[in-house]
Amino acid sequence: MTTAGIARRPKYVALFSMGLSDALAYRTSAAISWVINGWSVLIVVYVWYSLFAQDGAPVAQFDWQAMKTYLILAHAVNWFMQSDVSWIVADAVQNGNIVTDLTRPADYMLSKFSQAIGGSLVNGTIGTVILFGSSIIFLHLQAPASPAAAGLFILACVLGYGVNFLISYLMGLSTCWLTNNQGLSWVLWYAGRILAGTVIPISLFPGWLQTVAWASPFQATVSTPLLIYLGHDQQGGALGLIGVQVAWIIGLGAFSRWLYARAMRRLEIQGG
Amino acid sequence: MRCCISQAQIEARALTKTFRVPKRGSGVTGAIQHLFAPVYEDKRALDQVTFDIASGEAVACVGPNGAGKSTTVKLMVGITMPTSGSVRIEGLDPHKERITNSRKIGVVFGQRSQLWWDLPVAESLRLLGDIYEIPPDRYDQTLKTCTELLELGPLLGQASRSLSLGQRMRCDIAASLLHSPRILFLDEPTIGLDVAVKARIRQFISAMNRERGVTVVLTSHDLQDIETICQRIILMDKGAIVFDGSLLAVKRQFDRSRVVTFRLREMVPDAAARVQIALSEVAPPPVITVTGYDTVVTFDPSHSSSAAVVAKVMAELPVEDLKIEEPGIESIIRQLYDGTLKLGVAEPVT
Numbered sequence: 349m350t351t352a353g354i355a356r357r358p359k360y361v362a363l364f365s366m367g368l369s370d371a372l373a374y375r376t377s378a379a380i381s382w383v384i385n386g387w388s389v390l391i392v393v394y395v396w397y398s399l400f401a402q403d404g405a406p407v408a409q410f411d412w413q414a415m416k417t418y419l420i421l422a423h424a425v426n427w428f429m430q431s432d433v434s435w436i437v438a439d440a441v442q443n444g445n446i447v448t449d450l451t452r453p454a455d456y457m458l459s460k461f462s463q464a465i466g467g468s469l470v471n472g473t474i475g476t477v478i479l480f481g482s483s484i485i486f487l488h489l490q491a492p493a494s495p496a497a498a499g500l501f502i503l504a505c506v507l508g509y510g511v512n513f514l515i516s517y518l519m520g521l522s523t524c525w526l527t528n529n530q531g532l533s534w535v536l537w538y539a540g541r542i543l544a545g546t547v548i549p550i551s552l553f554p555g556w557l558q559t560v561a562w563a564s565p566f567q568a569t570v571s572t573p574l575l576i577y578l579g580h581d582q583q584g585g586a587l588g589l590i591g592v593q594v595a596w597i598i599g600l601g602a603f604s605r606w607l608y609a610r611a612m613r614r615l616e617i618q619g620g
Numbered sequence: 621m622r623c624c625i626s627q628a629q630i631e632a633r634a635l636t637k638t639f640r641v642p643k644r645g646s647g648v649t650g651a652i653q654h655l656f657a658p659v660y661e662d663k664r665a666l667d668q669v670t671f672d673i674a675s676g677e678a679v680a681c682v683g684p685n686g687a688g689k690s691t692t693v694k695l696m697v698g699i700t701m702p703t704s705g706s707v708r709i710e711g712l713d714p715h716k717e718r719i720t721n722s723r724k725i726g727v728v729f730g731q732r733s734q735l736w737w738d739l740p741v742a743e744s745l746r747l748l749g750d751i752y753e754i755p756p757d758r759y760d761q762t763l764k765t766c767t768e769l770l771e772l773g774p775l776l777g778q779a780s781r782s783l784s785l786g787q788r789m790r791c792d793i794a795a796s797l798l799h800s801p802r803i804l805f806l807d808e809p810t811i812g813l814d815v816a817v818k819a820r821i822r823q824f825i826s827a828m829n830r831e832r833g834v835t836v837v838l839t840s841h842d843l844q845d846i847e848t849i850c851q852r853i854i855l856m857d858k859g860a861i862v863f864d865g866s867l868l869a870v871k872r873q874f875d876r877s878r879v880v881t882f883r884l885r886e887m888v889p890d891a892a893a894r895v896q897i898a899l900s901e902v903a904p905p906p907v908i909t910v911t912g913y914d915t916v917v918t919f920d921p922s923h924s925s926s927a928a929v930v931a932k933v934m935a936e937l938p939v940e941d942l943k944i945e946e947p948g949i950e951s952i953i954r955q956l957y958d959g960t961l962k963l964g965v966a967e968p969v970t
């Protein structure tokens with residue numbers, strides 16, 4: 349068996365396609381997660397539907413149509429972003445297998461990012477597109493506020509993916525200080541989902557929690573693209589919200605670099 | 621100006637590594653106590669270790685469990701930082717210049733695999749080719765050599781998770797050499813393998829060292845690995861180097877005996893006495909033992925040559941077969957492991 353005739357790929361492209369085929373190796377579990385995600389959307393939508401059915405009055409700026417659109421899209425966007433990079437990094441640090449990554453001529457964060465995109469494409473994106481597409485057709489979702497909003501929504505999703513990746517990556521790196529961060533991971537994951545506006549829109553939070561949410565990076569993941577889609581971007585406009593996302597990416601990216609350097613100095617590979 | 625010509629390829633200077641380990645009481649109380657008032661103690665894994673390794677050498681790092689061999693390898697590879705002291709690979713700090721360094725070195729940790737668990741081996745290797753940006757023709761050539769010498773052919777299509785330990789190790793060694801590294805670090809590359817696979821791997825590594833000039837740094841508890849592959853040995857104990865020199869020198873310094881076993885055609889009742897007379901000029905006097913058809917002569921090869929001893933015995937007795945045994949580093953290292961070898965080196969602090 350030879351590989352003659354196979355051209356070299358740029359290394360991060362190669363890592364991306366590795367993430368892709370790795371995820372495909374577990375396509376059964378991907379399919380199961382599609383089913384679970386699909387059901388959980390339906391349940392949430394149904395619960396809200398019964399709440400609205402009681403008096404039919406809009407809640408804050410959301411009428412039933414807008415709320416339904418928000419909930420389904422929030423799930424779709426959240427699903428699109430989900431990645432297991434936090435777990436992958438934590439595990440590699442804990443069992444020492446990070447050595448194999450570190451003996452290769454590739455940037456650690458970019459490697460994980462390339463792999464994560466490959467994985468997300470299988471686990472999240474395909475399901476997202478199915479969910480999004482079928483909901484628009486069968487559940488009569490509200491259309492984007494304007495054609496510009498549609499374009500900016502997609503841009504905001506991509507940037508949100510970056511913010512979400514950086515948060516997960518940082519959580520993974522934190523294992524170098526907290527030898528067992530399982531608990532912390534779960535707490536952050538749940539808190540993050542709420543603060544991101546995945547469960548209910550941030551504008552329905554009590555005042556103090558809204559302040560917390562707006563100050564956190566989580567809102568830049570799910571809430572931002574949705575506000576743009578629905579045209580609920582009064583404070584600062586869509587471009588302002590996207591500017592905030594870019595700022596978070598720069599800030600968290602710089603922090604990741606710094607934390608990575610500190611983590612590598614502490615790294616004590618167990619075993620061997 | 622080239623700065624590095626006079627330099628050793630690997631330089632370790634006063635390398636010291638201290639681990640901070642939690643000191644925790646047992647049971648729930650211990651765990652709770654640790655949560656609120658953690659107590660740590662320092663554990664010194666390496667203490668002032670200094671050595672140079674020149675390009676093209678094959679060096680074995682040997683010592684009992686916990687001696688600090690793996691820690692030394694991890695420091696040379698750059699995946700951990702020394703507490704004090706320094707290590708340089710071709711003049712560079714392997715930790716600070718991780719990416720530059722990674723192109724020069726190949727690494728095999730016998731206990732871990734660098735192949736992707738779910739991918740076919742060929743896919744993993746191709747991916748490494750991409751990551752290291754190996755030109756396709758050189759990649760094909762190296763892969764071909766490795767495939768032949770390590771008999772990888774039937775393995776390339778299998779997922780790494782479906783390989784046996786020995787098959788996986790052969791693939792892992794190929795993976796570490798694809799980018800033609802100048803230095804190869806191997807931490808227990810033959811652990812748990814059968815005799816045939818061990819022999820194949822040894823031959824391969826040795827060929828890489830002798831024919832391609834790849835520097836080899838190896839840790840192993842298998843003395844056969846060391847004798848086949850390495851010319852130099854660094855003996856470590858409790859985080860310090862207790863001996864560093866050529867394998868031949870170890871043998872000379874620590875074991876001054878040679879054992880020749882003569883198998884006789886027929887029983888000779890007074891064999892011992894006759895050999896004693898035949899070898900009366902050999903000093904110091906050899907030790908002679910007779911068991912059945914075998915007469916065993918143990919003597920000091922630095923004073924009389926084996927040839928002379930064998931010639932004299934053969935003139936005296938009806939010898940059918942004979943076996944000359946080299947002094948085994950095995951016995952020396954066993955003495956070191958047991959702690960019975962006194963080398964006149966100060967006991968390292970633990």
Ligand SMILES: Nc1ncnc2c1ncn2[C@@H]1O[C@H](COP(=O)(O)OP(=O)(O)OP(=O)(O)O)[C@@H](O)[C@H]1O
Pocket residue numbers: 616617618619620639640641663664665683684685686687688689690691692
């Ligand atoms: N991550 C770590 N945390 C705490 N102590 C460690 C760590 N790694 C190694 N040590 C300690 O450092 C010492 C040297 O360990 P090392 O793994 O280098 O030994 P070794 O010579 O490779 O032994 P072996 O032959 O068993 O592989 C041991 O006492 C070990 O307990």
Ligand SMILES: [Mg+2]
Pocket residue numbers: 620689690691807
């Ligand atoms: Mg070891």
